Amino acid sequence: MGDEATVVPEKPSWLRSLLGWGLLFGGVFAFQSVAAKPFYIPSSSMMPALLKGDRLIVSKYPYGWSYASLSIHGSDVVPGRLFGKLPERGDIVTVARREDGSDLIKRVIGLPGDTVAVSHGVVILNGKPVPRVADGTADIPVDANVPCDEGMLQPFRKTRADGTLVCALPLFRETLPNGASYDVIDLGDTYLPGGYLSPRDDYAPVKVPAGHVFLMGDNRDQSADSRFTLAEGGLGGPVPVESLGGRAEFITHSYTGQGSWLNPLAYLTALRGHRAGTSLRPDHR
DSSP states (O other), rough: OOOOOOOOOOOHHHHHHHHHHHHHHHHHHHHHHTEEEEEEEESTTTTTTTOTEEEEEESSTOOOOOOOOOGOOOOSSSOBBOOOOOOOOOOOEEEEEEOOOEEEEEEEEOOOTTTEEEEEEEETTTTEEEEEEEEEEEEEEESSSSOSSTTTGGEEEEEEETTTTEEEEEEEEEOOSEEEEEEEEEEOOOTTTSOOOEEETTTEEEEETEEEEEEOOBBSSSOSTTEEEHHHHTSSSSSEGGEEEEEEEEEEEBBOOOTTOOOOOTTHHHHGGGTTOOOOEEEEE
């Protein structure tokens, strides 16, 4: 008798399509969890380095991998990191907030063992004021994503000689002990009812525990960060390193938020072309 061929039933076309899409989405999920992921800036807490409407790339490998590296993760801190490494002072990082698992983006100020405080807006690191120098104003063009019309910002709206409306915010150049240098915005002291300084400007010393980092936004008066409790929408003090999802690398593109997204031309007319390719790594002196 001759060999008999075995006929393998062909999978239905819908099943082949389903498997193909499943592999595609699985590959994208794996890449964004292990290598790099796009990130959208929804707020002004990191101005002037990042504006609302910026799109950027966050690399996942610099600090090793943890639960926060996953594209989809919960709010519970899962101990342990694979190939874990501490960030450097001045790095811009994404962090999973313990309250709801939301991914925020902030700058690393304090490392394990550091004592961090704030006095009249000046960061005090290990008992010494972090040097900062007044550097004019951050003249950020006003648009739909940066309207500059909030109560705190409205006084800083300014029309330049060329007719451009900008948000002229007080700019300072801050330099951490490792030489990392970057710009911050500080609007001055903010007082609470009763005459007490806001935690934005006056924060009592706290020692960063082992395995934690202290994070702050560059827009010091509009950032819910390690200075604020979870109930206030902040990070609740120093955060576990397992909560770090990755390091911000560069801006890919940015949108003003103007125009209708139903109009394909708006994807071009609303671009902030000058921001594409901007590095998000701090300068080092």
